[in-house]
Amino acid sequence: MILIKKKNEKIVETLIKLVGILSIMPVFFIIGYIIYKGIPAISWDFIMDMPKDGMRAGGIYPAIIGTLLLTLGTILVSVPFGILTGIYLVEYAKDNFLTRIINLTIINLAGIPSIIYGLFGMALFVIFLGFGVSIISGALTLGIMCLPVIITSTREALLSIPKGLREASLALGATKWETITKIVLPAALPGTLTGVILSISRAAGETAPIMFTAVAFYLPFLPESPWDQVMALPYHLYVISTQVPNMPIQNMEGTLFILVVITIGFNLLGAAVRYKFNKKS
Template sequence: MSILKGNGKKIIETIIKVIGICSILPVLGIFAYIIFKGVPAITWSFITEGPKSGMREGGIFPVIVGSILLTIGTIIAAVPFGILTGIYLVEYSNDNWLRRIINLTIVNLAGIPSIVYGLFGMAFFVMALGMGRSLMAGSLTLGIMSLPVIITATRESLLAIPKSMREASLALGATRWETTWKIVLPAALPGILTGIILSVSRAAGETAPIMFTAAAFYLPFLPESLSDQVMALPYHLYVISTQVPNMPESNMMGTLFVLVFITVGFNLLGAYIRNKFRKFR
């Protein structure tokens, strides 16, 4: 019987490994295809110049700048509010009907399609508040879309910290805020950073929300204020793939490669920072 159990365990482990490899292979294949098709299109002029000749020539410099600005705006709009909301739910709120409604709302918000956030941003920020299609409206819309993941990650990371750490800090005379800020939050930071990375990476690759609130088909200038429209990689890729006839494939694949490179690079940077914090715990 022990031999059969041992063989059964090995079979299950082998099946799990095969399933894991099979799930990774399509992703690796997509990355290989993007690299094979996209790298030859990457030149210095492609990165540093603006689009020309109806976007069939030139580069994507304003598109890259617009995506970076939208990502920074999303971080500013979502991260502080998301972390503070998670801290409130775990450290300060009581287990009552209000807390349960907030938690249920967060779960529901996480499942809303991105195009709904785009329509909300257009109706509220663009039209009701009079921001127009602008960098600010797009950043706020993406920030709201990112909130559920950041709040959930913060809440779960804080709940994973043992209560004994809080009790020890309070017993030594620290206030609740000092305990949260100096003891609990640093210990939960790796998990919080994971949620921030996932949510912001998703926001950086979204097309629908910025289509209604911030992105422009073509701009001959870089944004100079929060009220200006921007070009962005996801929307630009959609435009040149579907709206511009006779678009060279190299431009499309080069844009796709830059978008994937920025997204993966942001994830790798976040993982590096997260591991650094984990080492100092």
């Protein structure tokens, strides 16, 4: 009987490993294909030059800078508000019908299509508040889109911390805020950073929200203020793939490669920070 159980357990373990490998293989295949096709199209001029001839020539420097600016703006908008909201819901808000409705609403907001956020951002920031199509409108829209994931991950990370840690800190004379900032939040930071990484990586590659709020079809110069329009890699890739006839395939492959590199770069940076805090704790 014991041998049969061990044999069945081995079979199940093998099947789980096989499913895991099969799930990961398409990701590596896609990334490998992008690298294989994209690297030959990469050059210093392609990265650092302004676009020319209706984007059929020149480089993608404004699109790279625009993507980085929008992503940085998204981080500044979503991360502080998302983490503070998660702290409030767990540490300060009472567990009642209203807070349960709020938590359910936040979870549902995470599943709304990104184009809805784009239309909302256009209505609120571009038209109603008069920010126009600009970096700040795009960053605010992307920040709102990222908030549900960051709030949810922060909330779940804080809930996973044992109440005994809080009680011990309070018993030693620490205030509630000192307990949160010095005991609870550092312990929950790795889980919180997971949500931040996922949401920011998603924002860096989104097209629909910035299409209505931040980007322009063709801008062969850099923005001078947060109120200016920008080019961005996701929208640039969409445009040159669908709207520009006779576009060299190398430009599309090179743009896709740079976008993937930036997205993976944000993931690796966040993973490194998370590993550092995991090591400290």
